[in-house]
Amino acid sequence: MTAKLAGVTAKDSKMAGPLLRGGEIAVAAIEAIEIDNPDKEIVIDDHGTYVRVEADGGLIIRKKTMEEMIGRPFQMQELEVALSGFSGQIETHEDYMRWFFKTPSIA
Numbered sequence: 499m500t501a502k503l504a505g506v507t508a509k510d511s512k513m514a515g516p517l518l519r520g521g522e523i524a525v526a527a528i529e530a531i532e533i534d535n536p537d538k539e540i541v542i543d544d545h546g547t548y549v550r551v552e553a554d555g556g557l558i559i560r561k562k563t564m565e566e567m568i569g570r571p572f573q574m575q576e577l578e579v580a581l582s583g584f585s586g587q588i589e590t591h592e593d594y595m596r597w598f599f600k601t602p603s604i605a
Contacts (some may be wrong), residue, residue, distance in 0.1 A: 502560035513541070514586025514597040515552035516559075523580040524549055526567035530559050531569075548582055556586055 500515060515531075518524040531551055537551040551557065564572040574595055589596040 512554050512599045513552040514556035514599040515540075515550070515584065516581055516595075516597060517583035517585070518549050519580050520549060520584050521580065522568070523576060526564060527532065527551075527559060527577060527580065529567045530563040531557050533596070534558050534560050534563050535556065538549050550585075552585055554599075556596055558596045560594045561592070 503578065506568060516527070518527055528542060528551055535553060535557050538555075538557065540553045540557070541548040543552075559577070561572055561574055564574075564577065574590065574592060577595060578590070584597050586597045586599045589598070
């Protein structure tokens with residue numbers, strides 16, 4: 499896993515991930531995303547009031563990892579409240595949230 503702060507970078511259309519409002523949940527989510535995606539090069543673009551977290555092809559975050567990061571039971575709905583947007587597509591589940599990039603089929 500390689501996390502890096504993004505400066506001025508070209509936007510890759512295959513990047514997917516969350517746009518999080520700053521705060522405790524965002525900090526824990528970034529740590530959890532790094533743990534849950536060990537083979538991804540994660541781009542973290544911190545704007546103070548919000549943080550964009552992306553990787554080529556997408557990212558996953560697991561409820562169990564969030565609970566470990568914040569030290570208490572956690573419901574994925576808490577992450578939804580901190581999620582101000584996302585790139586790619588999103589899949590939500592009670593145990594995880596996943597952002598992914600899917601190439602549209604051309605008929």
